[in-house]
Amino acid sequence: MTARKLPFDFIKRGVDIAVSAAGLIITAPIQIAVAAAVRVNLGSPVLFRQQRPGKNEWIFELMKFRTMLPVTAQYTTDEERLTKFGKFLRSTSLDELPSLWNVFRGDMSLVGPRPLLVEYLEHYSPEQARRHEVRPGITGLAQVRGRNDVDWDRRFEYDVEYVDNRSIGLDLKILVDTVTTVLKRSGISQEGHATMPKFSEYQKGENSNAGS
Incomplete structure (x- = not known):
C-alpha cells in the first residue's frame, strides 16, 4: 500500500462504518419483509452464508438473502x-442487504472488488490476485461496467484498476452508477447461466481454445 493511499483508506473505513450502520437501521423493515418473503418462497434458512476471501485473502463469512432453492433430485x-x-431479489440487489453487516464488521467495504469463491484463489495470476490488496465491496468498478455480463479477464482488469486508482471521487462515482445499474437491472447474468460461468470453468475453456 502506498503512503498516499493511507489517508483515503482510513477515511473510507470511517465512511463504511457510518453508512453501513445507518443502512442497517434504515433498511431493517425492508430486510424483515424480504426475510419473510424468502421464508415463504424458498424455505429455510433465510440467509445464504458462504466463506469468501477478503483483504489479504483473509477468509470471512459472507451473508446475503437466499435466492435459490436447495439442491434436490429435481x-x-x-x-x-x-x-x-x-x-x-438479484436484479434489485435486495439480496445484498445483509452484506451491510459484513461492511460494518470490517469484512467488506461499500465499494471494492466483489468477494469471489475461495476455490478461485489458486487460479489467479499474480496480477489478478492484487484484487485482494483492498477490502472486497458490495459494489465495484466491474459491477457498474457490465456486472456479470463481462468476461473474467476484463472483470479482473477492472478490479486491479480500482485498486490502483481508488479515491473518494471514484467511490462516489461507482455508488451513483450502481444506483443506475440496479434501476436498469442490467448485466444480471450471462446467457445460459444463472449469473456467469465459474472462473475455473472459464479457464478450462480458454485453455481449450488456445490449444485448438
Whole structure:
C-alpha cells in the first residue's frame, strides 16, 4: 500500500462504518419483509452464508438473502434452482442487504472488488490476485461496467484498476452508477447461466481454445 493511499483508506473505513450502520437501521423493515418473503418462497434458512476471501485473502463469512432453492433430485443446477422470485431479489440487489453487516464488521467495504469463491484463489495470476490488496465491496468498478455480463479477464482488469486508482471521487462515482445499474437491472447474468460461468470453468475453456 502506498503512503498516499493511507489517508483515503482510513477515511473510507470511517465512511463504511457510518453508512453501513445507518443502512442497517434504515433498511431493517425492508430486510424483515424480504426475510419473510424468502421464508415463504424458498424455505429455510433465510440467509445464504458462504466463506469468501477478503483483504489479504483473509477468509470471512459472507451473508446475503437466499435466492435459490436447495439442491434436490429435481433441482440440481443453478439455473434450475434460481426462481423468478430469486431473480427479482438479484436484479434489485435486495439480496445484498445483509452484506451491510459484513461492511460494518470490517469484512467488506461499500465499494471494492466483489468477494469471489475461495476455490478461485489458486487460479489467479499474480496480477489478478492484487484484487485482494483492498477490502472486497458490495459494489465495484466491474459491477457498474457490465456486472456479470463481462468476461473474467476484463472483470479482473477492472478490479486491479480500482485498486490502483481508488479515491473518494471514484467511490462516489461507482455508488451513483450502481444506483443506475440496479434501476436498469442490467448485466444480471450471462446467457445460459444463472449469473456467469465459474472462473475455473472459464479457464478450462480458454485453455481449450488456445490449444485448438
